[in-house]
Amino acid sequence: MATIQEIVSKEKPLVSGHRMCAGCGIPPIVNTIISASDKPVVIANATGCLEVTSTIYPFTAWNVPWIHLTFENAAAVAAGIETALRAFRKQGKIDTDVNIIAIGGDGGTYDIGFQALSGALERRHKFMYVVYDNQGYMNTGNQRSGATPFGASTTTVPSGRVSIGKPQWRKNIVEIVAAHRVPYAAQAAVHNLLDLYNKAKKGFEVDGPSFLAVFQPCTTNWHYDPSLTIQYSKLAAETNFWPLYEIENGKVKINYKPKERKPIEEFLKGQGRFRHLFKPENKHVIEEMQKMVDEEWERLLKLEESGVQL
Amino acid sequence: MAKLKPLTGAQATAEAMRQINPDVVVAYPITPQTPIVEFFAQFVADGVVDTEMVPIESEHSALSAVVGASAAGARAMCATSSQGLALMWEIVAAAPGLRLPIVMPVVNRALSAPINIHCDHSDTMGTLTLGWVQIYSENAQEAYENMLLALRIAEHPNVLLPVMVMQDGFITSHGVEVVKVLEDEEVKKFISERKPDRYLLNVKNPYTVGPLALPDYYFEVKRQQEVAIYNAKDVYLEVGEELSKLTGNKYPLFEEYRTEDAEAVIVALSSTAGTAKDAVDEMREQGYKVGLIKPKLFRPFPYKEMRETLERFKVVGVLDRSIAFGAYAPVYSEIRNALYESDKKPKLQSYIYGLGGRDIFKTDIKKVFEELLSGNVDSQTQRYIGLRE
Numbered sequence: 001m002a003t004i005q006e007i008v009s010k011e012k013p014l015v016s017g018h019r020m021c022a023g024c025g026i027p028p029i030v031n032t033i034i035s036a037s038d039k040p041v042v043i044a045n046a047t048g049c050l051e052v053t054s055t056i057y058p059f060t061a062w063n064v065p066w067i068h069l070t071f072e073n074a075a076a077v078a079a080g081i082e083t084a085l086r087a088f089r090k091q092g093k094i095d096t097d098v099n100i101i102a103i104g105g106d107g108g109t110y111d112i113g114f115q116a117l118s119g120a121l122e123r124r125h126k127f128m129y130v131v132y133d134n135q136g137y138m139n140t141g142n143q144r145s146g147a148t149p150f151g152a153s154t155t156t157v158p159s160g161r162v163s164i165g166k167p168q169w170r171k172n173i174v175e176i177v178a179a180h181r182v183p184y185a186a187q188a189a190v191h192n193l194l195d196l197y198n199k200a201k202k203g204f205e206v207d208g209p210s211f212l213a214v215f216q217p218c219t220t221n222w223h224y225d226p227s228l229t230i231q232y233s234k235l236a237a238e239t240n241f242w243p244l245y246e247i248e249n250g251k252v253k254i255n256y257k258p259k260e261r262k263p264i265e266e267f268l269k270g271q272g273r274f275r276h277l278f279k280p281e282n283k284h285v286i287e288e289m290q291k292m293v294d295e296e297w298e299r300l301l302k303l304e305e306s307g308v309q310l
Numbered sequence: 311m312a313k314l315k316p317l318t319g320a321q322a323t324a325e326a327m328r329q330i331n332p333d334v335v336v337a338y339p340i341t342p343q344t345p346i347v348e349f350f351a352q353f354v355a356d357g358v359v360d361t362e363m364v365p366i367e368s369e370h371s372a373l374s375a376v377v378g379a380s381a382a383g384a385r386a387m388c389a390t391s392s393q394g395l396a397l398m399w400e401i402v403a404a405a406p407g408l409r410l411p412i413v414m415p416v417v418n419r420a421l422s423a424p425i426n427i428h429c430d431h432s433d434t435m436g437t438l439t440l441g442w443v444q445i446y447s448e449n450a451q452e453a454y455e456n457m458l459l460a461l462r463i464a465e466h467p468n469v470l471l472p473v474m475v476m477q478d479g480f481i482t483s484h485g486v487e488v489v490k491v492l493e494d495e496e497v498k499k500f501i502s503e504r505k506p507d508r509y510l511l512n513v514k515n516p517y518t519v520g521p522l523a524l525p526d527y528y529f530e531v532k533r534q535q536e537v538a539i540y541n542a543k544d545v546y547l548e549v550g551e552e553l554s555k556l557t558g559n560k561y562p563l564f565e566e567y568r569t570e571d572a573e574a575v576i577v578a579l580s581s582t583a584g585t586a587k588d589a590v591d592e593m594r595e596q597g598y599k600v601g602l603i604k605p606k607l608f609r610p611f612p613y614k615e616m617r618e619t620l621e622r623f624k625v626v627g628v629l630d631r632s633i634a635f636g637a638y639a640p641v642y643s644e645i646r647n648a649l650y651e652s653d654k655k656p657k658l659q660s661y662i663y664g665l666g667g668r669d670i671f672k673t674d675i676k677k678v679f680e681e682l683l684s685g686n687v688d689s690q691t692q693r694y695i696g697l698r699e
Contacts, residue, residue: 040513044378055521057531065510067381068520069408070400073374079364080334080378080386085511087333087362087384098513115376119367 002036007197010035011063013043016225018061019053023219023226025233026050030103032193033130033212034064036200037099042081043067046074046104049139050132058139072112074119075129078102082125098129099204106147107137110171114146121180121209128203128210131173134218142221142273146171149241150292151285152273159276164285170293177211178247178310185267189215191233192272195244195255211232215242223272235267240297250309254300261297264290312496312557319482321474322450323389323415324349325489328359328459329497332415333384336364336372340394341427342479343417347389347539369394373414380410381519383509385461387412391479392419392433399437405472406441406535408520411464412472414442415457418580418631419479420666428478428501428667431579432632435640442534443473443542444609446579450487451675452606453477455557458492461501462549468541471549477499478581480667487646496556516682539610546607564611566619567592574682575620577645578629582663582670586629589675605641616648625657625682629695631664639692646689663695670695 013034014027026049034041042065045051051068054061070078078100088094102120104113111132117129136154137143144154150169153159157166177185183206188196196214203210217224217232224232236242237256241264244256265286268274277285303310317325317415323346327335335354337347339583354363355538366372372388379386390398395416406414416434420426434444442464447453453475460473477483492500508517550561565583568590571576576587583604603619603626605611620626630639638646642660649655661678664670674695681687 013538042382042510042513052522055518057521057523057527058522060518062518063516065513065516066518067378068522069374069377069404073371073401076366076371076374077378077381079366079371080336080375081336081382081510083336083362083364083375084379084382084384084386087360087379087509090362091333091360094511096513098511115368116371121370122367123364272397 002197004194007032007035007193013041013064014054015061015063017059019056020049021220021226023229025216025229026048028193029132029190029196029216031154031213032196033101033200036197037101037204040064041099041101044074044077044081044100044102045072046102046108048105048108050103050105052139071108073116074102074104074108074113076116078127078129079120079123079125082127082165101130102127103130103132105139106131106133106135107145110146110173118180121177121182124208126208128200128212130212130214132214132216134216135170136218136221138221139216147173151277153276153287154273164282165276174211174213174247175310178250181250182209182211183207183249184210184246186211187213187242188244189233189237189242190217191230191237192244192256199246202246221273225272228270232267232271235262238262239264239267240293241267243297243300245300247310251307252300252303252310254304266295312490312492313574314488316486317450318455318484318486319450319477320417320484321349322454322489323457323477324353325491326454327387328499329354329492329494330361330385330457330461332361332387334364334376334379334386335361336366336375336386336388338366338369338372338388338390338394340369340391342419342483343389343391343394343415345483346417347416369398370401370654373393373398373405373640374641376489377401377405377408377410379406379610380412381509382511383506385504387414389415389417390418392421395437396421400659402437402442403440407531407553409470409535410472411470413457413464413475413477414472415453415477417479417483418476426666427479429481430631430665430667434474434476435632435634438609438640441471441539442609443469443477443539445473445606446476446608447482448580448583448604449482453482454489454491455559458500459495459546459549459553459561463542463545465504466545466549469538469545471538471542476580481581488505488673490557492556500553500556521579536553543607543610543612561606563607563615565604565606567602567604571599571604572601572623573599574625574627574679575601575623576627576629576678576682577601577605577641577677579608579641582629582631585670585672586675589672589679592672593676593679598679598683611644613648617652620645620649621652621654621657623656625659625685625687627659627661627678627682629661629663629678633662633665657687658689660692661695662692668696
C-alpha cells in the first residue's frame with residue numbers, strides 16, 4: 001500500500017502551468033490516478049475543463065502522450081489507441097505495455113459521450129475510463145447534465161418562482177457501467193486521494209475495462225470559497241450524498257461508512273447552486289433529498305451485505 | 311504479374327485493403343458500404359491480414375477510433391456512406407486538423423430525407439469544405455487503384471491529410487467487373503511502411519495531439535492545413551506516375567475522353583463517366599465532335615488545369631448528381647469558378663441528374679450533347695435530366 005508521500009513524490013504527468021481555476025480538484029485527481037500506473041500511460045481527453053485548461057496551444061501541461069478529439073468520444077478514441085497497441089504488439093513492433101486512460105467530465109460521460117462509453121465497455125477494450133464529476137457542464141458555465149443532482153439550480157434549469165432547479169435525480173453511472181459486466185468500477189472523491197489511488201491501481205490491474213467516477217466540487221459554478229473544495233468533497237461522503245464504493249467483478253464493497261451520517265443540509269449549505277433550497281417554501285425539497293440519499297444508502301448497504309453479483 | 315479477378319467495387323476496395331494490410335480497421339455497417347467491411351472482416355476471420363478489426367457502435371465512434379489509432383501510429387481505416395458520413399461529420403471535420411493520414415472509402419449514396427439507399431453524391435459533396443483529399447472512381451478498377459494512391463498521398467510528408475476514395479453506391483459497389491489486381495508483393499513495396507515522426511504510443515517522446523488553439527494560433531494552423539491540401543495535387547501526380555509503372559494506367563487530375571477536336575464536352579464524375587464514354591463513342595461515329603471530362607481529384611480542385619482545358623471547347627455541360635440547395639450545383643460551381651479568369655470562356659450549362667439512384671442512360675447523355683451543340687444553353691439556369699415535372 002502506497003503512502004501519500006510516495007504518491008506525491010512521483011513525477012507528475014500533469015505539470016504546473018495549466019490554467020485550472022483556483023481550488024479545482026481535477027489536477028490532483030489526474031495525477032493520483034496516473035501515479036497508480038506501473039506502466040506508461042496514454043491519455044484520451046474529452047472536451048471539457050481539463051482539456052481546455054491544460055493544452056492552450058502552443059503550450060501543454062502534459063508530459064505524457066495525450067490526445068483530445070471532440071466532446072463525446074474519449075472512449076472511442078481510447079478504444080482506437082488500445083486497438084493500435086494490440087496490433088503493434090501482435091506484429092512485434094512494440095514491446096512495452098501501456099495503460100490507456102480516457103478522461104471526461106460528467107457531460108462528456110453521462111450524456112453526450114455515453115454511447116461511445118457503453119460501446120467501448122461492451123467490446124471490453126482494456127482501458128480505464130475516468131469521469132471527474134462536477135455535476136454539470138461547468139466548462140460552459142453550469143448547465144444541467146445527467147449528473148446534476150435533484151434540486152440544484154443550473155443555468156439551463158434555474159430555480160425560479162415555479163422551479164426548484166433540476167427536478168430529476170442524477171443518473172447512477174457506476175451501476176450502469178457495472179451492468180456492462182466490467183471487472184472493476186468504483187466511485188471515489190477528491191478528498192480521499194489514497195482511496196482513489198488504490199482504486200486506480202485495482203482498475204489498472206484488471207483484464208478489461210475499468211471505470212472510476214470521481215467527485216469533484218466546482219468552486220466556480222457551485223459558488224463557494226475556493227479553499228473549501230476538499231471540505232465539500234468530504235461532506236458529500238459524510239452525508240452519504242456520494243458514497244465511496246467499488247464494484248469488483250459485480251460485487252459491491254463500500255469503502256467508507258460514516259459513523260454518524262451527517263444531515264444533507266451540511267453538504268448543501270454555502271453552495272450557491274442550493275441556496276434557494278433554504279427558503280421556507282423549499283423545505284420539502286431538502287426533505288425529499290434527504291429521503292433519496294437515505295434510500296440509496298440503504299440500497300447500497302443491502303447490495304454489499306447480500307453479496308449479489310450486479 | 312497482375313491477375314484478373316471478377317470483383318464488385320466493394321470487393322475491389324476490400325482487396326486493396328487486404329493488400330495494404332492496415333493495422334486497424336473499424337467497421338460500422340451502412341448500405342451500400344456494408345460489403346466492403348464484410349469482405350474485409352472475412353479476411354480478418356481467415357487470418358490473411360494482421361489487422362485488428364473493431365466492429366464499433368456508430369460511425370461517429372468509428373472515425374473517432376480510427377483517429378485514435380492513427381494518432382497512436384497505426385495505419386487505420388474505416389468506410390462509410392451517406393447517413394454514416396453525416397453522423398461522423400464532426401470527426402470528418404476534426405481529422406484533417408490533426409493532420410492524420412487516414413484513408414476512408416466512401417460509397418456514395420443519397421442523404422435523408424426522404425430516406426433512400428441509392429446512389430447520388432449528396433453525401434460527399436456536403437463535406438467539400440472540411441479538408442479531406444477527395445478522389446472519385448469511375449469503376450471497380452479505379453476504386454481499387456485509387457485506394458493505393460490515396461494511402462501514399464495521405465502519408466506523404468508534404469500532405470499528411472485524410473483521403474476519401476469514392477465509388478457509386480450499388481452501380482459500382484455491387485456491380486461485378488473484371489479487375490486487374492496487382493501482386494501482393496508489388497503493393498507491399500509500393501505502399502512501404504508507415505513511419506510517423508511522432509505518435510502517441512512512442513511513450514518516451516510524449517506529444518500532445520489536438521490542443522486548444524485560441525485566436526492567437528488557430529488561423530495559422532488552418533493556413534498550414536490549406537497549404538497541405540494544395541500540396542496534395544503534385545503528390546497525386548507524382549505518386550500516380552509511380553503507380554502507373556505497375557498498372558499501366560494513367561492518373562491525371564481529370565480524364566479527357568475523345569476531347570482532341572471536341573466542340574462540346576460534358577463534365578461528369580464517377581460511373582456516369584462510363585455511360586458518357588459510350589454515348590461519346592456513338593455520337594463520334596455519327597460525326598459529332600463531342601468529348602468527356604471526368605474529374606478524378608476533386609479536392610484539391612485543379613482550377614488552373616481545368617481552365618486551360620475547358621478554354622478549348624465551345625460549350626460545356628456539367629452533370630451534377632447532387633443539388634446545392636439555393637446555389638449552383640457543386641461540380642458546376644467549380645467549373646464556373648475555374649473559368650472566371652478566362653478570356654475564352656465556353657458556354658456553360660448545368661444539369662442535375664440521377665438523384666436517389668435514378669438511372670441515367672446513354673440516350674439522356676446524347677440529348678445533353680444535342681442540346682449543347684444546338685447552342686440552346688443558359689449558364690444561369692439549372693436543367694434536369696429524367697425529372698418528371
